[in-house]
Amino acid sequence: MNIQQIKQRFGIIGNSPQLNRALEVAAQVAPTDISVLVTGESGTGKEIIPQVIHQLSSRKHGEYIAVNCGAIPEGTIDSELFGHEKGSFTGAVGGRDGYFQVADGGTIFLDEVAELPMQTQVRLLRVLETGEFIKVGSSKVIKTNVRVVAATNENMGKAIQSGKFREDLLYRLSTVPIQLPSLKHRKDDIHLLFRKFANDFADKYRMPVIKLTDDAVQVLENYSWPGNIRQLKNLVEQISVIENKREIDGLLLSSYMPQQESHSSGLMKSSESDNFSERELMYKFLFDMKSDLSDLKKLVAELINHGGEFKLNPDQAAMMNRMYTEVKVPVTEKSNFLPVTAQNEEFHHNEDTYSQDFQDHEEVEESLSLEDREKELIHKALEKHRGKRKYAAEELGISERTLYRKIKEFNLPN
16 A cells, blocks of 8 residues: 555645655554554644554454553553452452453554653563563463554653653664654645645534635744644634634734744844734833933933043944934944934034033934834834745744734835
């Protein structure tokens, strides 16, 4: 059975090289009995690989049992996997066969295998090495012929270093490792998956299928999808049920997508979400202006104390350039004067005259439009990154959704 047939049989969507490679390896190891460890981020669909392996193996007529190791309490997981005898612990009113006994001749899928308690790991290692296990509360050795496929989203190297997972067990489980790619590394598959889910939910809820505009597709593909396929499916279902219109544009789609953390060191720095509103952006400009004005007042006072002759240090020169961008007068470290008006009049040594000039200029500064400054910064960021909104938004420290709205508002070239 080739890769395309496997995809059709198991309903797998996508054509990324990493996904194709994972399916190819699964098909190759299926006829054998060696153990397989499936790794990948949460929500990437790791549970489909054990099903492929089981159905393409000689065990396909045997039992297939999927066990979520992280969902079973530590006190009962040994009983669930290996069974127990009557009276072996409080509440054990009768004997019970475990999954390794029930699935004899079949396949067991151990999801979240890194969550297994250390005692259970010892038991599992014995099963993998000898095919034997002992029920809880018993001394009788039971033989089993079970194929084990495990999966985890953890970094197993770190789990071993921290003492959480046995190194010898990892070697037994990962005879053949299979890595599933995250959704952000399958950009060409994202829209395909969206359309598949949209059709599924349209049938389920008996409503027209939602479709994306070109800009919405771009938003979809540029998002990092920390929740992977599971998150995408949930998003499609939300939009299908909530929205009345069936054509979804980029702005509407963005409103359903949780904003990601910004790691940019550009205009705005934040360790929290970069979902900045227009008001927050304007507050940033206000605080910057207030800080500059305060520094300028200190500089003027120092200048007056020196009788009008004063050499600027680098920080002061940079601050003055920011304040006087509007009058296009460059200020350097060697400047022995301050441009106090738009006409660049010479500095008056008379303190009263200088104070008046400074007051006039300060009024002009405080009356500047924040909207114009905001528009100019956004325009410069877009120009710098050649119209790529993703990188421009990172430079400004705002979300793509906020940037998209500001572009529309200011009628900037897109």
